[in-house]
Amino acid sequence: MKNKKGTSADLKPLLAVVNDEKTFEEYLKEQIEEGYIKEDGMPLKCGCGCTEFKQVKQYYGEGWIEEYSLECTNEDCLKIVGHWAFGYWSV
Numbered sequence: 001m002k003n004k005k006g007t008s009a010d011l012k013p014l015l016a017v018v019n020d021e022k023t024f025e026e027y028l029k030e031q032i033e034e035g036y037i038k039e040d041g042m043p044l045k046c047g048c049g050c051t052e053f054k055q056v057k058q059y060y061g062e063g064w065i066e067e068y069s070l071e072c073t074n075e076d077c078l079k080i081v082g083h084w085a086f087g088y089w090s091v
């Protein structure tokens with residue numbers, strides 16, 4: 001019985017992690033619904049409202065681009081709005 005109690009206490013941090021992931025998914029869903037990113041994670045609009053981005057921090061493999069970040073072109077913002085690598089966007 002004492003062991004069982006210990007097990008449920010140990011589960012608490014795990015549940016917290018699961019909740020964080022759910023929140024992140026909800027955050028992504030919100031971002032998509034509000035038009036900030038596409039469903040694949042491609043940035044469409046910065047938090048400042050700017051929709052123009054430029055590629056920065058480019059990394060090239062054997063003649064083609066492997067990774068780059070997108071930076072907001074608003075001079076007062078300059079936030080990195082997304083990162084692309086090997087065909088996929090990460091937020």
Ligand SMILES: [Zn+2]
Nearest residue numbers: 046048072077
């Ligand atoms: Zn911006």
